[in-house]
Amino acid sequence: MAGRILIIGACGQIGTELTLKLREIHGNEEVVASDIREGADDLMKSGPFEILNATDEPKIREVIEKYNIKQVYLMAAMLSATGEKAPMLAWNLNIDSLFHILHLGKEGVIDKIFWPSSIAVFGPTTPKDDTPQITAMEPTTVYGISKQTGERWCEYFFNKFGVDVRSIRYPGIISYKTLPGGGTTDYAIEIFHEAIKNGSYTSFLDKDAALPMMFMDDAIKATVDIMEAPAEKVKVRSSYNLSAISFTPEVLAKEIQKHIPEFKISYEPDFRQQIAESWPSSIDDTPAREDWGWKHQYDLEKMTSVMLDGVKETLK
Numbered sequence: 001m002a003g004r005i006l007i008i009g010a011c012g013q014i015g016t017e018l019t020l021k022l023r024e025i026h027g028n029e030e031v032v033a034s035d036i037r038e039g040a041d042d043l044m045k046s047g048p049f050e051i052l053n054a055t056d057e058p059k060i061r062e063v064i065e066k067y068n069i070k071q072v073y074l075m076a077a078m079l080s081a082t083g084e085k086a087p088m089l090a091w092n093l094n095i096d097s098l099f100h101i102l103h104l105g106k107e108g109v110i111d112k113i114f115w116p117s118s119i120a121v122f123g124p125t126t127p128k129d130d131t132p133q134i135t136a137m138e139p140t141t142v143y144g145i146s147k148q149t150g151e152r153w154c155e156y157f158f159n160k161f162g163v164d165v166r167s168i169r170y171p172g173i174i175s176y177k178t179l180p181g182g183g184t185t186d187y188a189i190e191i192f193h194e195a196i197k198n199g200s201y202t203s204f205l206d207k208d209a210a211l212p213m214m215f216m217d218d219a220i221k222a223t224v225d226i227m228e229a230p231a232e233k234v235k236v237r238s239s240y241n242l243s244a245i246s247f248t249p250e251v252l253a254k255e256i257q258k259h260i261p262e263f264k265i266s267y268e269p270d271f272r273q274q275i276a277e278s279w280p281s282s283i284d285d286t287p288a289r290e291d292w293g294w295k296h297q298y299d300l301e302k303m304t305s306v307m308l309d310g311v312k313e314t315l316k
């Protein structure tokens with residue numbers, strides 16, 4: 001590969017598994033992980049790592065030069081629930097980091113950028129079911145506003161300066177290797193840990209809060225696929241809708257009960273319920289499927305059984 005890959009925010013929930021996958025594909029030395037803190041052992045030991053704050057532009061340039069980086073995956077972000085507690089910090093982190101990377105693309109220092117958006121770009125005026133790619137978008141969270149703004153800037157930098165930036169709107173991502181941090185969809189991971197440890201879970205979302213979700217392996221596959229697609233196939237340069245499964249806490253609990261019959265769920269909705277209510281229940285991702293061949297592999301049943309095995313393994 002001509003030039004290496006840099007992952008910013010490599011120690012987070014998606015960053016960790018993405019780094020390991022990209023190292024498997026391109027070779028360990030070709031993929032530089034970076035974050036503001038150290039992460040999982042396998043990530044730290046398998047290839048180069050740099051402590052890097054995503055808003056520190058001079059340090060980003062230094063790392064890019066040091067390793068001859070040509071592709072950047074900007075995974076650092078403050079998510080929806082945490083963002084509501086620290087709005088300005090969320091805005092600064094989510095937007096400043098993106099600007100630094102887009103400008104490096106504009107200057108021709110790097111060739112390709114991946115930047116994740118989210119279903120949080122949608123809001124209460126968006127059609128809830130099978131939300132189309134192009135629709136009303138009036139997000140009500142700081143995280144959603146920052147992601148929507150970021151999408152506009154990505155498209156602008158592509159149109160005006162030819163920056164090859166690619167993006168998908170992640171739904172809630174479900175995984176067992178690294179815990180998520182501060183999202184509204186985090187209940188769908190906590191529930192597995194609590195089901196195995198205690199046989200019960202109190203959900204911070206209501207029983208019928210349906211949200212779009214996806215197992216981690218599918219999210220990683222989508223990320224790798226869109227980055228490997230020929231440029232002309234990536235027709236949406238804001239961000240692609242991406243969909244796999246959609247369920248409520250009650251439906252997920254019933255699926256878990258097929259494996260752990262004594263599992264009990266109760267509901268104590270908090271401020272995150274309001275965020276969930278402003279988001280779609282399900283997503284129409286036809287453009288991603290048609291343009292670059294996106295296809296998910298995990299349904300609710302398969303995801304649940306892999307999650308239960310995976311969480312059991314991590315708790316050993």
Ligand code: AKB
Nearest residue numbers: 079080118183184185
């Ligand atoms: C969150 O809940 O904030 C995230 C997301 C849907 O982007 N998981």
